[in-house]
Amino acid sequence: MISNFPSLFIALRYLKPSKNNTMVSIISLFSFFGIVLGVGTLIIVMSVMNGFKIELLDKIIGINGHLNIHFYNKDFNESQFENFLNSNNDVKVFRKIIDGQGLLSSNKQSTGIIIKGINKKDLIDLKNDKKKMEISKKFNFENNSVIIGLKLMERLNLQIGDKFKLIIPKISSTPFGNIPKVKTFTIGGYFDSGMYTYDNNLVFISFFDANKLFLTNENKPYFQLEFYDINSIDNFKEKLSKTNLSNYQLYDWRFSNEAFFNAIQTEKNVMFLILSLIILVAAFNIISSLIMLVKNKQIDIAILRTMGASQSTIMKIFFLNGAVIGFFGTLIGTFFGIFFVLNINTLKNFLENFTNTELFSSEIYFLSNLPAKIDHNEVSYVVLISLLICFIASFLPAWVASKNNPIDLIRKE
DSSP states (O other): OOOSOOHHHHHHHHHSOOGGGHHHHHHHHHHHHHHHHHHHHHHHHHHHHHHHHHHHHHHHHHHHOSEEEEEOOTTOOHHHHHHHHHHOTTEEEEEEEEEEEEEEEETTEEEEEEEEEEOHHHHHHHHHOTTTOEEOSSOOOSTTEEEEEHHHHHHTTOOTTOEEEEEEEEEEEETTEEEEEEEEEEEEEEEEOSBHHHHTTEEEEEHHHHHHHHOOSSSOOEEEEEESSGGGHHHHHHHHHTSSOOSEEEEEHHHHTHHHHHHHHHHHHHHHHHHHHHHHHHHHHHHHHHHHHHHHTHHHHHHHHHTTOOHHHHHHHHHHHHHHHHHHHHHHHHHHHHHHHHTHHHHHHHHHHHHTSOSSOHHHHSBSSOOOOOOHHHHHHHHHHHHHHHHHHHHHHHHHHHTOOHHHHHHHO
């Protein structure tokens, strides 16, 4: 009787190409590369989707905040509310904002813009946080000066120091009738948030100027809040409700952008399911190659059984044959996916220079760079799912091989 049969050695030997099992070797090779491609692509796509979500969240929150609070009470005690914010450990920073819309007119060109009135100190805080936006080194934000989006400045062929007229739909009464408000501003710098929508439409002006232009009973300044922990918003709302402050409206970033981020998550889930099919197809190739291998090696199985190999040993040989393909395919696919993600912008730039085309236009994809963030938990899920599918695919033909009777096999031959 033979014990401790070298199952792994025989399994690896069966993986080597030979004249008798050329087709088996080709199918095994396709299985291997299918697993590499499936695992690598899954990691790349999931990482890019994570990067998009995090990058967009940083940009949106950087400009719009986690929570906006509008007060409509005439006797609103601003200093009391600011003391409440300063004493709250959940609040990272708060800004006082007033915004509106207008028409920018310069060099015989006009375009509609969104205007945010903000204090210089708060804009400098945004400037210092590179995740949110970059602001030009040449920077002037005194009264009658503005910080304009880079794409907007380029589109209108403007430069720092140029002047333009801002036309506000708010009506002013004059001896000649009602006319829109018109004010001349100087470009004191530009910002680049990396989001085309903001860079092409948004202009920052001083809070003082914005207050004069936009303050009405319906349009009042509001408070924009950012939190250390994004999950502490509900806790803050509960604390605010217990104060004597009243007649206010809360605008949560989750409510304002819920549909957008839900769409990203749905797309991510769908992509995961679709790309998992690549691994599933590769697993079926493993089943096919092992069934063909079992058919080709019937005499070998019979000889091994007569030499004392048990059913479990036969099953182990063919299981390891498929498991080795699955394991190394998953391993190389994981390294390939991680390497691609870590160098994704270098590869993107190379392809753009090589093809002389813009692969990801900022006008369509919102961001000027292709972000990617590796989630180690998701990588672990992909690896485990891939290995599980491959091991199940390897088990079935191996189990069939172990049930063959050596005498019946010899008779068939």
